[in-house]
Amino acid sequence: MTGNGSRAERWVATRWPAIRARGRWRFVLVRGVAIWGGVMFAAMAALMAYRFGIHHPRLPLLVGIALPLCAIGGLAWGLLTWFLNERIHHALTTSKDIP
Known part of the structure; x- marks a missing residue:
């Protein structure tokens, strides 16, 4: 894929398979909860x-x-991002199979 599709589609096509191979919960916990x-x-x-x-x-109470709350938000962000990337990945891989 050279220059076709949006930036998100190119990212999912090139980087997502390696991230996906590490597993959903690793992605959600590391990128969602820990980082975000x-x-x-x-x-x-x-x-x-x-x-x-x-x-x-x-201040300590706040x-x-x-x-x-931030951990829950990170969990939600991680899960949402995972499912959106999976959807894009699935659309890209099935569109390659259709002649």
Whole structure:
């Protein structure tokens, strides 16, 4: 595939098979919960510390609430991304089989 299709289709066609071979839950936990959820948690914690100050008495509670919410968001992002990439991959592989 040289230059055909969208950027997402080219990415799925070239990189997705190797990522897919490692497994769904590894993808969801590493890229979803750890990376996406971790970045969101760090950003939210920094913004809350900036907004309320690091000595605010409820900052630990707010950060404690943000942690599981970001993990759940990362889990949802990982699963959604997995299923969308699987759908694109399936469409690309079945369209190659049709003459």
